[in-house]
Amino acid sequence: MTLAPSLVAALAPTGTLRACINLGNPVLAGLDEQSTPRGISVDLATALAQRLDVALELISVDTAAKSVDVVSAEAADVGFFAVDPRRATTITFTAPYVLIEGYYLVPQTSAVTINADVDQAGTRVVVGRGSAYDLFLTRELQHAEIVRAPTSPSVVTTFLEGGYEVAAGVKQQLEADIASTAGYRLLNERFMVIRQAMGLPIARSANAHAFLAAFVEEMKASGFVADALRRHGISGAEVAP
Structure with a gap:
């Protein structure tokens, strides 16, 4: 044509x-x-x-x-x-x-078990600066604090090094980044469809x-x-x- x-x-x-x-x-x-x-x-x-x-x-x-x-x-x-x-x-x-999915990552010992548990005062959620899930969670979370890592691939590193309560990101990225580190789990429901x-x-x-x-x-x-x-x-x- x-x-x-x-x-x-x-x-x-x-x-x-x-x-x-x-x-x-x-x-x-x-x-x-x-x-x-x-x-x-x-x-x-x-x-x-x-x-x-x-x-x-x-x-x-x-x-x-x-x-x-x-x-x-x-x-x-x-x-x-x-x-x-x-x-x-x-x-x-x-x-x-x-269509891809946004998930939360938490320590294995965390009391957070469902997505609704995340939006609490004192909970710090690490996101990739300017990502789709940063924009979404900035609108949606009313009580939790958002901590912005420089990039999406650096979310888990920031989360681990800072001892934060929750990391948010693309499911596949979180799974790959945490694969060799014991003691962490994804919540079993997505918080958004990207x-x-x-x-x-x-x-x-x-x-x-x-x-x-x-x-x-x-x-x-x-x-x-x-x-x-x-x-x-x-x-x-x-x-x-």
Whole structure:
């Protein structure tokens, strides 16, 4: 299919699709043995560049907040984010392509057994600064104190070194980070579903936003997203409806 030049220019105004890749979420992306970004977000960016028939440039960052900043400033054309109303002031999101879960981690000896136990005065909850679950818990928690680690991958380290009561994060990240440390447990219920979507700077044309939305729906319906999850060995995440 030949796309209108105006549409291609709206999506990749420099002639290259600049895709921002957040390496701070292992469900979305990571680095291979050659320190090259890999993961479902890289696969989607590659497929989109091929569809537009333009070159691809990957702009890697280590936090979701940085990815939001880069795309909002139009230093990148497209990014991969958890949908959140605060971010929607500068970014237009597609429907989600993947659903992942936010969980709480506590010491084995903690009296906290269900999510409702977390929101208590004197409880300190460690989150990744600017992450989707930081934004969500900032709105939701009324009594607990939020402690912000610099990045999502540093949440568990901050939690352990600071002797805090609770760590919050993506289930897979928490499980991986605590795997070799005894004496800790995840609560057995999620506190949120994190809806991962693609997004463009809000100032891009309506046609560009509509094209990206349709692209994501096609990638889900065709099995591309499910295949990417399997190929990269991602468990515990599901293709969004």
